[in-house]
Amino acid sequence: FTGAFVPHTQIGFDRNDDGTPDAYSPGFENDSATPLPVEFAGAPTPTVEGRDVVLTWRTLTETNNAGFYVQRKRKGTASWTRASALVPTKAEGDASGEGHTYRYRVMSLAPGRYRFRIRQEDRDGVRSAGPATALVEVGLEKQFSLHAPAPNPLRPGETARLPVSVPEGEAVEGVLYNSLGQQVRRLEASGAAVTVRAEDLASGLYFVRIETDSGRTATQQVTLVR
Known part of the structure; x- marks a missing residue:
């Protein structure tokens, strides 16, 4: 119950x-x-x-x-x-x-x-x-998680991929934040992963946050090195 x-x-x-x-x-x-x-x-x-x-x-x-x-x-x-x-x-x-x-x-x-x-x-x-x-x-029996990015640290010209596990039928939105908590950009969330491209990003620590349409959230860190 x-x-x-x-x-x-x-x-x-x-x-x-x-x-x-x-x-x-x-x-x-x-x-x-x-x-x-x-x-x-x-x-x-x-x-x-x-x-x-x-x-x-x-x-x-x-x-x-x-x-x-x-x-x-x-x-x-x-x-x-x-x-x-x-x-x-x-x-x-x-x-x-x-x-x-x-x-x-x-x-x-x-x-x-x-x-x-x-x-x-x-x-x-x-x-x-x-x-x-x-x-x-x-219908949320499947484990919900955002896995660690790879590669990490991220270097110019590279794209980090963060695998996502979500229940079937749920949509996912991703957002990238800097170390000050400011939103940098929305992220591409397709299939079973979220991707972060190094282009136009300054060196430093970033946070990848995802949210499903049912309200679940998860966060991972990624570091960019130039």
């Missing part, structure tokens, strides 16, 4: 992490004196199975609830995205207001890090979102 339940929490209206309403928010603030239709036991619990994530969540009470939508947000993106059709409530016709347990499988995700949450919709069409999971890694 990745992530864990948190103490039970009543859901609030749907918002992004920065506090702004997201695409599904009705744009209203919750009046704490008005009971919400669903009370969650906590954030959904995710189980990663290859490129799929199985989410399990539990409600403590349900009143006037139509059902749920699963939402996901990939690291580095600003908005939540719907990841399911409506999951119908199990409390249909149940006047007790008691809670229930639900499961939903989000299938065939691209490699990356994700958060998940459950958005509830009541029978009046009002939508609200529960707490989100911690970051969940999907």
Whole structure:
């Protein structure tokens, strides 16, 4: 399992992490004196199975609830995205207001890090979102690394090659920095390596930094000698 339940929490209206309403928010603030239709036991619990994530969540009470939508947000993106059709409530016709347990499988995700949450919709069409999971890694089983450059030190006319190991399907960007931390240039990152050409570089110590589209970073040093 990745992530864990948190103490039970009543859901609030749907918002992004920065506090702004997201695409599904009705744009209203919750009046704490008005009971919400669903009370969650906590954030959904995710189980990663290859490129799929199985989410399990539990409600403590349900009143006037139509059902749920699963939402996901990939690291580095600003908005939540719907990841399911409506999951119908199990409390249909149940006047007790008691809670229930639900499961939903989000299938065939691209490699990356994700958060998940459950958005509830009541029978009046009002939508609200529960707490989100911690970051969940999907499809990142392969070791991530930036290997030492060769040749090193680097001399005029030479090109240093730094092999890269990244999960399948992830893009890599490389940047070269000088010893003062100033960006010198963007680097060519093709295939399974990043390359540094000696042309137009002064003698000294440089740092090669790579970052994947899922947010992983790695750094190596290379020295240029003239």
